[in-house]
Amino acid sequence: MQHNVYQLVYTKVPPGESPWNIMDFHTVFYPVDVISGGDVNDIEKMIHKPQVDGFKEKFTVFFKEISGKNYLALLYIIDLPDDRDVFGRGGLFLCHGFLFPPELWMEAQTPLSLFHLVEDRVFTGLEVLLDSKMVDKNKGSIRPICIGNYSQSKMDWPPLSDRFKLKLVFYLFKAARGYHELPNLILYGCSDDISGLLDELFFYIPDELKVNLGWDSAFDGGTLYNYPLKIVGFYEERPYGGEQILVDLSTGKIDYPSALSHLFHPESAYEKWLESCNETLSKEDVEAAYRLSLLLEGEEKVPIGDSMPVLRSFAQVNMGLVESLFNEKFLDTFGLEVCGVSPEVMLEFIIEGVYSASIVKTVESLVIDNSLIDEEINLPTEITSRSKILDIIQRIWHGVDVSDDFGALEPEEQCDIIIYLIKTGLLLNYDVWDDFEGNDLLRDWIDLIEVFSKTDNSPEVNSEDYTTHGEVTENDGGKFIYSSEKSGGPFEKIRGLLEIFLSLFR
Known part of the structure; x- marks a missing residue:
């Protein structure tokens, strides 16, 4: 696809050479069918020749909206020490301006990296300008420079350690x-x-x-x-x-x-990320981090696919803000608070909500590790539809026969559900589990629990080791993200028994 780079030239030419019959400095040529007189006036306000000895050339860089599109304006201003006006006076200069459309400048790494596309078209003097076939002296127009397929080679930039x-x-x-x-x-x-x-x-x-x-x-x-x-x-x-x-x-x-x-x-989430970043950055990283910053500031929704490269570092440096938004959204979605979630999982959930890929495993662990039951957590359909384990557990809560689905699970998934059923005591609900007689693994656990629940041979267990109130605790290397307080009784012994045999399944 070809793109037009529009041109304009500001200088002083002999009166007879000006399409506008102007003797002083003015925009002699510009794309008259594209740029209005008001646009020309705005651009002319940016043109300044420094009144110092030895000046040769300089760049002025800015953006100009034309017909609803933001063009990158590169004004290349050069001194013309050998040219004179009609009165023999010096002090002439020439400003050759280039207007790059967003399709070009948004592909570029930096503004001036585009200059090489037009560098060989720069007018170096009045004679070269007036003899050029690019200009129309009658209309005062100048043809655009056509740029073919342009894609600047991708490169990573160093972090701002300076x-x-x-x-x-x-x-x-x-x-x-x-x-x-x-x-x-x-x-x-x-x-x-x-x-x-x-x-x-x-x-x-x-x-x-x-x-x-x-x-x-x-x-x-x-x-x-x-x-x-x-x-x-x-x-x-x-x-x-x-x-x-x-x-x-x-x-x-x-x-x-x-x-x-x-x-x-640094004040914004983006600035804090930029300050802490110690890895090379691509332009895509910069854009993604900025959109994440807008998200945390409540300004827009961010497509997760574009943001993955910077999720971890961005979340870590803005942990306070990320945690606050995550906790608010998680409580609103699931009806409880949670601790110990990784920064990138929190940020991904803020972005994608219940459609986040990583939040499913987090909720699975939350329910199983902490023996949560129906009254303690909300499980939206968007979550259970993507988790066989949570779908089965939710149907167990509702007294639905799940024996066929249970048998179709992988052994590790079956063990997760068995562990959950032991810890909650639901395994002893025979009304639900009569259909599981054929499952040897489940039958062994039921028999074992029946034996220990009827004797005094159960190991001594302090239930406080496994009961927390919304805080992260550790016991024998096992981390509990969240747990609500359970009532005392024989199921406390079952929990203790589970800890002894847990190594058989993990």
Whole structure:
């Protein structure tokens, strides 16, 4: 599939060469059928030539909405030291702008990585421009550059271990989210270094937020009062106007008052994940982590398939928020609280609810290990329909014959149900279990329990070892996630007996 990269050129040409009969600097050529005059005016506001000696070239990068689509604008501004206007005056420059559609820039790792697609089309002087077959001098239009199938090679980026860069990403993230009225970020350094740094840091900003950011790498002597961009660089003459935060690239120092320190520290779930991440990252990881952050903030539902690579690290660093949301949702779904669930299982359940793949096994263990019965837990159909064990247990609660389904289970699954029936005492309910006479394994357990329940040979068991009140406890290596208090009686001896023979089945 081909994509059009639209072009525009801002400079000063001889009066007779301007389709608009303008003598001063203006947008000489642009795609007149695509971009309106208002769009052109907005773009022209971003164009600034630094009034310093030795200026040669720079980038200005931002996003511009055109016809409902966010285009990435790369303005490549070059000095024209050898060109003169009709009066013989110097000071001419040329801005060649490129507008990349979202189909291209969202595939790219960083904004400036797209420049190589158009670099050989840059106009390097007025003569080259006016002789080009790309421009229509009568209409003032310029043809787009057609880019064929484009897919930038996937690559992993290093984690942000550099604290200086990490702080700047925190500022960029907050600025992109419209975090109050942020001060202007003024970067001191050469234009190439500033563009290189910001281009790198843009990788860590999700695509949805990038469109709210932009930078001018050399804004020497400019005024910020009415300038649309809040992130600018300089090397000789510092920009003036508005509240400023100075960043010195040579020393890695960010000069800000203590009242603004929060701008350079993590606040959102995404920022906390980014700070703690110590593994290489792909663009997909960045996008997934941001969507997970939105989920925890209650802003959107996240497709689990896109988020799996970062589930574990994201959940661990945001454990407090994840636990709170998980407990609320689990209680609402199953009617009880639970402890000891892994971070990734909790986050997956927050995302997918009862359709989470991992929550089924968690509920199976919860019911079996803690002898939960009908009155103590709700089992939604979405759970029992994906668990043979829970489906059988639920039907046992309701007095339904399950002998055929029980016989079709794997031996390990049968043992899980037998253990559950022993621990709850349901195994001695002969009205339910008459149909199990043919199951040797089950019959052996019934006989064994009958013997011990009628004698005093049962081992001494302290029921408190196995009874908790919503807390994680351990006994002989066995972990109990949750248990409600059971009444005393002969079934306490059965539980003790079970612990002795449990090793036969696990």
